[in-house]
Amino acid sequence: MPAAPTYPRLLGDIGGTNARFALIRSQGGPLEDVRTLSGALYEGPAEAIEAYLKEVGGDRPVSGGIGIANPIDGDRIRMTNHTWAFSIDAVRKTLGFTHLVFVNDFTALALSLPHLPADELDQIGGTQAEKGGCIGVIGPGTGLGVSGLVPSPTGYIPLSGEGGHATVAATTAEEAAVIAEVGKHYPHVSAERLISGPGLVTLHEALAAVRGLPSPGLGAPAITDGALSGKDSLALDSINMFCALLGTIAGNLALTLGAKGGVFIGGGIVPRFGELFARTPFRERFEAKGRFRDYLATVPVYVIHSAYPALVGAAEALDRALAQPPLNR
Numbered sequence: 001m002p003a004a005p006t007y008p009r010l011l012g013d014i015g016g017t018n019a020r021f022a023l024i025r026s027q028g029g030p031l032e033d034v035r036t037l038s039g040a041l042y043e044g045p046a047e048a049i050e051a052y053l054k055e056v057g058g059d060r061p062v063s064g065g066i067g068i069a070n071p072i073d074g075d076r077i078r079m080t081n082h083t084w085a086f087s088i089d090a091v092r093k094t095l096g097f098t099h100l101v102f103v104n105d106f107t108a109l110a111l112s113l114p115h116l117p118a119d120e121l122d123q124i125g126g127t128q129a130e131k132g133g134c135i136g137v138i139g140p141g142t143g144l145g146v147s148g149l150v151p152s153p154t155g156y157i158p159l160s161g162e163g164g165h166a167t168v169a170a171t172t173a174e175e176a177a178v179i180a181e182v183g184k185h186y187p188h189v190s191a192e193r194l195i196s197g198p199g200l201v202t203l204h205e206a207l208a209a210v211r212g213l214p215s216p217g218l219g220a221p222a223i224t225d226g227a228l229s230g231k232d233s234l235a236l237d238s239i240n241m242f243c244a245l246l247g248t249i250a251g252n253l254a255l256t257l258g259a260k261g262g263v264f265i266g267g268g269i270v271p272r273f274g275e276l277f278a279r280t281p282f283r284e285r286f287e288a289k290g291r292f293r294d295y296l297a298t299v300p301v302y303v304i305h306s307a308y309p310a311l312v313g314a315a316e317a318l319d320r321a322l323a324q325p326p327l328n329r
């Protein structure tokens with residue numbers, strides 16, 4: 001009997017604010033009909049997916065792969081920054097799909113890395129990536145996602161960790177003062193508390209307080225704009241500290257994984273810094289590990305500029321799920 005058709009396939013990337021969907025219509029084909037929907041307008045993923053499919057029309061997919069900004073632990077998902085709570089299998093049945101796979105969004109991002117074209121990556125220091133070496137990925141956005149790819153005889157295995165909640169570490173006295181200031185409000189100052197969109201605002205406010213300045217009251221985009229304009233020195237100092245702290249934690253990730261295959265920076269924030277990023281203390285701090293400076297000096301870091309890398313990774317996650325032999329039930 002011929003195998004049931006698995007194209008078109010639905011791909012998704014569900015964040016705290018937006019849900020992005022796309023279709024791949026044939027094997028090796030591109031992402032098509034990418035749309036961004038506001039999650040808050042829908043009761044749950046089935047409703048959002050139906051709205052998307054109605055809008056783009058054409059043949060209906062029967063399988064889907066979705067990255068979601070949430071830990072995945074079994075069939076039930078309750079989104080942390082959202083009202084959506086659902087059973088993956090119930091969504092699959094509602095949609096009439098044969099397969100529906102959900103993975104953590106940073107697991108999806110990790111799965112995308114070997115597929116990203118070189119011209120969508122900006123290298124920040126280091127030498128050649130070791131082919132087949134361990135890979136790290138870290139990305140400040142609404143939160144701080146951390147993942148990686150570990151080589152195995154059957155290919156790369158993605159990690160599903162919560163590294164954004166590791167403790168943030170100071171290198172300079174002013175960083176220590178900022179962390180102490182933030183610690184007045186939180187019992188544990190995780191990396192995400194400072195290295196994320198909301199974290200940039202927290203860092204900027206705390207740096208002003210440490211320097212005895214009035215509360216600046218700026219949002220994350222305004223802080224970046226102030227730094228890029230060259231006219232707001234507090235904003236520039238905040239971006240520099242943000243990137244230094246990111247360098248510290250990215251260097252820790254590289255050491256922990258032995259990421260000779262490189263460290264990739266995803267998320268929506270760092271690409272918005274543009275050329276400023278290469279002039280921040282990020283790379284110096286990434287390598288500032290005492291006796292392991294030479295080791296880290298070889299590790300390349302790449303800023304991801306791809307438009308929809310998590311959708312590429314969701315496609316890989318679905319590919320892998322469909323390649324598994326069916327369970328004997």
Ligand SMILES: Nc1ncnc2c1ncn2[C@@H]1O[C@H](COP(=O)(O)OP(=O)(O)OP(=O)(O)O)[C@@H](O)[C@H]1O
Pocket residue numbers: 014015016017018019140141142143196197198200220221222224225267268269272
């Ligand atoms: N120019 C900017 N500079 C710094 N931070 C910014 C800028 N523009 C937006 N942000 C911050 O980026 C964060 C959103 O990050 P990102 O674009 O990666 O979205 P996300 O985490 O994928 O979430 P979603 O998928 O739900 O949109 C927000 O906290 C926002 O304040």
